[in-house]
Amino acid sequence: MSLIASEAMAEIRFSGFGSVVGAIAAGDDEIVDNEAGITATDAGVNGYHGDLSFETGSFFAIQADADLGDNLGATLQIMSRGKDDWEPEFSWAFLSYDVTDDWRILAGRQRVPFYLYSDYLDVSYAYHWISAPAQIYAPPFSSIDGLGSIYTHNFENSSLTGHFVIGQDTPSEGFQFENILGGALTFNYNDWLTLRVGRFQFDSTFEVEGTGPVFDGWRAAGFSDVADRLEVNDDEFIIYDYAMQIDYNDWMFIAEYSPIDVGDTFIGHLKPWMVSVGKRIDNVMLHATYGRYKIETPNYVLNDVPTGINPALDGLAQATQQGLLSGTAEDTPYYIVGARWDFHDSAALKFQYSAIEDNKNNSANLFQIALVTVF
Amino acid sequence: MKKIINVLTIVLVSVLNQAVLAEVAIIVHPDNAASISKTDVSKIFLGKAKKFPGGETAIPVTQNSGVKDEFNDKVLNKSSSQVKAFWSKLVFTGKGSPPKELSSDAEVISMVSKNPNLIGFIDASAVDDSVKVILKK
Numbered sequence: 001m002s003l004i005a006s007e008a009m010a011e012i013r014f015s016g017f018g019s020v021v022g023a024i025a026a027g028d029d030e031i032v033d034n035e036a037g038i039t040a041t042d043a044g045v046n047g048y049h050g051d052l053s054f055e056t057g058s059f060f061a062i063q064a065d066a067d068l069g070d071n072l073g074a075t076l077q078i079m080s081r082g083k084d085d086w087e088p089e090f091s092w093a094f095l096s097y098d099v100t101d102d103w104r105i106l107a108g109r110q111r112v113p114f115y116l117y118s119d120y121l122d123v124s125y126a127y128h129w130i131s132a133p134a135q136i137y138a139p140p141f142s143s144i145d146g147l148g149s150i151y152t153h154n155f156e157n158s159s160l161t162g163h164f165v166i167g168q169d170t171p172s173e174g175f176q177f178e179n180i181l182g183g184a185l186t187f188n189y190n191d192w193l194t195l196r197v198g199r200f201q202f203d204s205t206f207e208v209e210g211t212g213p214v215f216d217g218w219r220a221a222g223f224s225d226v227a228d229r230l231e232v233n234d235d236e237f238i239i240y241d242y243a244m245q246i247d248y249n250d251w252m253f254i255a256e257y258s259p260i261d262v263g264d265t266f267i268g269h270l271k272p273w274m275v276s277v278g279k280r281i282d283n284v285m286l287h288a289t290y291g292r293y294k295i296e297t298p299n300y301v302l303n304d305v306p307t308g309i310n311p312a313l314d315g316l317a318q319a320t321q322q323g324l325l326s327g328t329a330e331d332t333p334y335y336i337v338g339a340r341w342d343f344h345d346s347a348a349l350k351f352q353y354s355a356i357e358d359n360k361n362n363s364a365n366l367f368q369i370a371l372v373t374v375f
Numbered sequence: 376m377k378k379i380i381n382v383l384t385i386v387l388v389s390v391l392n393q394a395v396l397a398e399v400a401i402i403v404h405p406d407n408a409a410s411i412s413k414t415d416v417s418k419i420f421l422g423k424a425k426k427f428p429g430g431e432t433a434i435p436v437t438q439n440s441g442v443k444d445e446f447n448d449k450v451l452n453k454s455s456s457q458v459k460a461f462w463s464k465l466v467f468t469g470k471g472s473p474p475k476e477l478s479s480d481a482e483v484i485s486m487v488s489k490n491p492n493l494i495g496f497i498d499a500s501a502v503d504d505s506v507k508v509i510l511k512k
Contacts, residue, residue, distance in 0.1 A: 015466055063467060075469045096469055101425045106469060119468040126463045150470060154423055283456065342456040374463045 011067045017374040019124045021057030023048045027364030045356060045366045046134045047083060055082035061091065061122060071098035092143055106148035113163045113184050114139045116196055116243040116256055124372035128278050128287045128340050130352045135272040135293040135334055136258045139239065141169040141177050158189045176205040184241065192248045198241035203234050211324065217316045229264040229301050237262050252278035266324040268297035289336040297325040330359040347373040398499035399445045401510040404491040411509050417451050419494060422471045435474040436495040438483050446496045449512040
C-alpha cells in the first residue's frame with residue numbers, strides 16, 4: 001500500500017543494523033586458548049581469546065526491502081562480519097507474498113526461527129544482551145533455502161503466530177544439513193506475556209576431526225553397528241524450543257529450554273537452558289542470566305561390546321568413552337550480568353560480564369563492551 | 376566542581392523542559408467515520424491491526440519530531456527505544472515494516488487531509504479543520 005494512491009514504481013527502503021563489540025577473555029588456558037572443540041566453549045570463549053579484540057564480535061548489515069505491489073515484496077540482507085574478515089555475505093534474500101493481512105509466505109533464503117531470539121539474533125538493539133547466550137543460540141545452521149509461512153491470528157487481547165519452514169541448507173566444509181522441516185508457535189498475551197514452543201527436524205551428515213579413525217577401528221573390529229550408530233551420517237536431529245518471556249512495567253523475565261535430540265550419535269543430546277531477569281531504570285537496563293549447558297552422551301551404545309576379552313578392543317572402547325562419550329558429557333553452569341544504556345534514539349551502549357566452566361572444572365570469564373545500533 | 380555544576384544545570388533544564396508536556400492529537404481524514412479507541416490506535420501503529428474498526432484499510436504515519444516521544448509513551452505505553460526495538464524485530468526478519476516517518480506536524484496534516492486511509496499524530500496545538508481529531512492525550 002502506498003501513501004499516494006497513484007504511485008506505481010517499486011518503493012525500496014534501506015535499513016540496517018550493526019554492533020561494534022570489544023571483548024577480552026580471561027581464565028584457564030584450557031578454555032581461553034582452546035582453538036578446537038565441539039561445545040559452546042570451543043574456540044576460546046565464544047571465539048574470544050586472551051587479547052582484546054574488536055573484530056571477532058563486530059559486524060554490520062544492510063537490508064533492502066522492495067514493495068513490488070500486489071502484496072509482493074522482496075527483501076535482501078547483506079552482512080559483513082569482522083570474524084570473517086569483513087567479507088559480505090547474503091544472510092537472506094527472499095520474495096514475500098501477503099496472501100492475506102495475516103498470512104505471509106516467504107520464498108528464498110531465510111532464517112530458521114529455532115529459538116525465541118533466532119529471527120533477529122544479530123539485531124543486538126532488539127534485546128538486552130550483547131549477543132544471546134551461545135549455549136543455546138548456536139544452532140548448526142541459521143538460514144535455509146526454501147519456503148516459509150508466517151500466519152498470525154489476532155484475538156481481542158492476544159495473538160497466536162505460527163511460523164513454519166521447509167528447505168535445505170547449503171553444505172559447507174563437510175557439514176550437510178538437509179530436509180529441514182519444522183515450525184514454532186508463539187502466543188502473546190496483552191503484549192506482556194509471550195509463550196513459545198518449537199520443533200525443527202533435519203538430517204545431518206558431518207565428520208568431526210579425529211573421529212574418523214575411531215569409527216574405522218570399530219568397523220575393523222567387526223562392530224560396524226557401533227560405528228554406524230555413533231557416526232553422524234544422515235541422522236535425524238530434532239531441535240525443540242520451549243520459551244517464556246515476561247515484559248511487565250520495568251521488569252523483564254525470560255526462561256528458555258532448547259533440547260536437541262541427536263539420536264545415537266556421539267555428539268550427545270544437548271539440553272541447555274537459561275533464565276534471565278532484567279530491570280529497567282529510566283533508560284538503563286540491568287540484567288542477570290543463569291543457565292546450564294548439558295550434554296548427555298549415548299554411553300549405552302557400547303553396552304553390547306564384550307570387555308576383558310581382547311586388549312585392543314578394550315583400548316578402543318576406552319578411547320571411545322574418554323574421547324567421544326562420557327569424556328565429553330557435560331553439565332556446567334554459565335552466568336551473565338550486564339547493563340544496557342539507551343543513550344540515543346537509535347543506539348545503545350552495553351556492558352557485559354560472563355563466566356563459564358567446562359566439564360573438567362576449568363573456568364573462564366569474558367568482558368565485553370558494545371555499541372549497537374539500528375538505522 | 377564547575378563541571379559538575381554545568382552537568383547538573385543541563386540535567387535540570389532538560390527535566391524542566393520535559394515537565395512542560397505537549398498534548399498529542401491523533402488525527403484522521405475528515406471523512407473517516409470509524410469509531411476508533413486508544414487500543415485500536417495502538418494496534419494500528421504497532422502493525423497488529425491493518426484496518427479501522429469499520430473495515431477500511433488503515434495506514435499509520437509517524438513523525439520524527441518532539442511529539443513522537445509523547446505519543447509512544449501515552450498511546451503505545453513504550454519508550455521510543457522500545458518502539459524501535461519492537462520494529463527491528465519485524466523489519467529485520469521480513470515480517471513487517473514500520474509506519475512511514477514524516478518530519479513535522481504540517482507534513483502529517485498535509486498527508487492525512489488528502490488520504491482517507493491514513494492515521495497520524497500531531498501536537499494538539501497544531502490541529503486545524505482539514506483533519507479530524509479522534510483522540511487526545
